[in-house]
Amino acid sequence: MANPHAGEVEVVVDGVPRTAKLTLGALAELEAALGEDSLVALVERFEGGQVAARDVFRLLVAGLRGGGWRVTEAELVSADIAGGPVGAAKAAAALIARAFAVPE
Structure with missing residues (x-):
């Protein structure tokens, strides 16, 4: 189960709940990919x-890798993400928001 206070987001891929998190390494990977x-510049792009759909896709790949799943783009492109494109976009938005949230 994902911990939102730790910046984690749950993404269900092919029926399996996965934890996604934008670690520093995942953010560096995302910068390069985009x-x-x-x-x-990365945050401004999303804000x-x-x-584009490819931005959401690459953000999810980076986040899932940051969460510990060594998924490749080729594996994720053929996977079913719960909620379809809207679910993927919501998960991507939550990843960005949680990665840059300032604790109270």
Whole structure:
């Protein structure tokens, strides 16, 4: 079970609950995959609403790897993500929000 206070998000892939988390390594991987030069540029990309399906997909791959599952893009592209495209987008949004949330 994912711990939202630790920045984790549950993503159900092919019926199996997986934990996703944007660790520093996962964020670095995501920057490279999306061609962004900084964390600020990465966050601005998602906050600006100019997000493509490939952005959501790559964010989920990075988050699932950060959560400990060594999934490849090829494996995830053929997988069923619970909630379909909307579920994937919601999980991606939660990952970004939780990764940059400041604890109270």
